[in-house]
Amino acid sequence: MINPFDPKTVFLAKHAQHVVLIHFPIALFITAVGFDVIAEWTKRRSLAHAAYYNLLVAAISTVPVLATGLLAWQFQLERQKLKGILLLHLVLACRSTVMIWLVWWVHFRARRRTVFLSGYRFAVEFLAVGLVVLTGHLGGFLSGVNIPG
Secondary structure, eight states, X not given: OOOTTOHHHHHSOSSOTHHHHTHHHHHHHHHHHHHHHHXXXXXXXXXXXXXXXXXXXXXXXXXXXXXXXXXXXXXXXXXXXXXXXXHHHHHHHHHHHHHHHHHHHHHHHHHHXXXXXXXXXXXXXXXXXXXXXXXXXXXXXXXXXXXXX
């Protein structure tokens, strides 16, 4: 019987750690956008702070997610040529990561210079949420979660 608390079991599992880690930036980013919308609507500064720090952690957590995704491709797929849904997932994942960092940067710039956040940020945030959701949807097909039956 395999011990579920054995470090070898946790870190060297046959499945990639990518599928475990990916939920953090997705949840943090979508929550941050929600906090930002509510903060703008209610003018509550505490929600704006919560949005900023969720964005920061979401952006930072994209780094190990990208790394584990690339490692999964290297080790599980033995560096096969990417095509189809897997290639689209990788391209959208890179774009989603850039968009998450862009949204954080817009908020960082506004906090640092004590200027108001610009009105275009909601368009950028909603576009980024759409990319993240689409990327996650494709990842669900790759992991077998979204396959019918």
